[in-house]
Amino acid sequence: MAAIDPTVASTTGGTGGTGDAGRPAGRVNDTRLRGRxxxxxxxxxxxxxxxxxxxxxxxxxxxxxxxxxxxxxxxxxxxxxxxxxLSNFGELFGRGFGGWAVNSLVICVVTAIGTVLMGAAAAYAFSRYRFRGRRSTLTGLLLVQMFPQMLAAVAIFLLLLQLKDVFPVLGLNSIPGLIAVYLGGALGVNTFLLYGFFNTVPKELDEAARIDGASHAQVFWTIIMPLVTPILVVVGLLSFISTYGEFFIASTVLQSNSKFTLAIGLYQWASDERNAPWGLFAAGAVLAAIPVILLFLFLQKYIVGGLTSGSVKG
Incomplete structure (x- = not known):
């Protein structure tokens, strides 16, 4: 008797004429997509x-x-x-680009840190405490955020102009004044974002910590804040990016070249349609994009967790 080829036997389901699923002998189920x-x-x-x-x-x-x-x-x-x-890149720092970059980074970093701390404190209060006016305050924050900050540009200008006579540090044409404006404008929306995330943290953790003698500050800093790290990173990153490229409010508050941000400084170069140094502008835009790219790469794992998952496991 002739030997049976094992490859034929495996495709035909043995020595019979049909396979295990009743397919004709010698045919293999091909699931690859073809043609149309x-x-x-x-x-x-x-x-x-x-x-x-x-x-x-x-x-x-x-x-x-x-x-x-x-x-x-x-x-x-x-x-x-x-x-x-590389001549355009070498000429950048002789035209004030370095000072603008430092101003932008200082404003964005301080604003991001302040936004995270203020928003987290407000969200913790709204999430954990029950007090009179809580719902109306939350509703008020939501209604205020329906109007863009640029609608208040004239009011901000007049306010800082009058404030300059009392507190020159927070007045017009001051970097701390611009930071204060950014912090006030970002408080509402970030409070709502953090408030929803804080609600996912079980209150039993707070109660257990207080039974052990922990104060409100200890509960906030040692228990709640580590659990909500992903959303804190997201809020900080969004705050950094929004202030890094913001132009309208910054151009209203800042008036001297030495205090310009990158957005205002680069706009000054591109505002002249006939004599604009487009090479310098493009080189500045390339360098200005590096901090945001590095932040995204470094904080990528936290961004995914903050946008898609909760804060407590097990």
């Missing part, structure tokens, strides 16, 4: 992905090409990377 079905279910997604990548990457390449072009014009950058030079 592949394009209908999978192929179009690849096309959309490529189009989106090109749409996002091409402007970045154009800006980088303009930054490396010493000619200083956008039309001269139509041929991508036809000329490569």
């Amino acid at each position: 079905r592949w394009w209908k279910e999978v192929g179009w997604r690849h096309v959309v992905g490529v189009v989106v990548i090109v749409y996002c990457v091409l402007p970045l390449l154009y800006v980088l090409s303009a930054a490396l072009n010493p000619n200083g014009s956008l039309t001269g950058s139509n041929d991508l990377f036809s000329t490569v030079s």
